[in-house]
Amino acid sequence: xxxxxxxxxxxxxxxxxxxxxxxxxxxxxxxxxxxxxxxxxxxxxxxxxxxxxxxxxxxxxxxxxxxxxxxxxxxxxxxxxxxxxxxxxxxxxxxxxxxxxxxxxxxxxxxxxxxxxxxxxxxxxxxxxxxxxxxxxxxxxxxxxxxxxxx
Numbered sequence: 001x002x003x004x005x006x007x008x009x010x011x012x013x014x015x016x017x018x019x020x021x022x023x024x025x026x027x028x029x030x031x032x033x034x035x036x037x038x039x040x041x042x043x044x045x046x047x048x049x050x051x052x053x054x055x056x057x058x059x060x061x062x063x064x065x066x067x068x069x070x071x072x073x074x075x076x077x078x079x080x081x082x083x084x085x086x087x088x089x090x091x092x093x094x095x096x097x098x099x100x101x102x103x104x105x106x107x108x109x110x111x112x113x114x115x116x117x118x119x120x121x122x123x124x125x126x127x128x129x130x131x132x133x134x135x136x137x138x139x140x141x142x143x144x145x146x147x148x149x150x151x
Contacts, residue, residue, distance in 0.1 A: 002039045006032060006049050006151040013039045017109075024054050026052040046110050049119035049141075056142050063144050064123070064137050068103070069096035071147040072129070079129070102128040103135065106150075122149040 002013035009034060011018040018032040034040045053060065072090070079090040093099070109122040120139045123136040134150030 067144040076148040
């Protein structure tokens with residue numbers, strides 16, 4: 001079994017990626033991609049991205065809520081068109097704070113820096129309006145670059 005240290009966290013090699021758990025995010029699986037799915041230790045760019053994310057998390061979390069709120073309001077008309085039980089899954093909301101009760105963070109994936117776009121952190125959430133596909137948020141630095149389904 002391969003074990004690696006990453007920002008004071010213990011990681012275990014899981015055939016294609018490193019996995020572990022962070023004290024900052026208990027019960028959230030931390031997955032770290034490696035170059036070409038080989039047991040290469042995480043690189044300094046991944047470590048720096050994780051440190052930046054955890055240090056700036058309160059501000060990033062607010063940006064996540066704002067981005068998910070916008071996504072939710074863009075998606076809601078489609079649910080209304082489907083009618084019936086779909087409408088109940090996405091009630092109208094006036095602010096992003098209500099989303100906090102509807103989201104559960106399940107995993108954080110730290111990508112390998114294949115290009116100059118930076119290290120992407122993919123956050124996978126369970127959400128009340130789409131139990132099958134969940135919600136995914138991609139963060140680079142302290143910016144939200146994509147919100148959509150988690151799959």
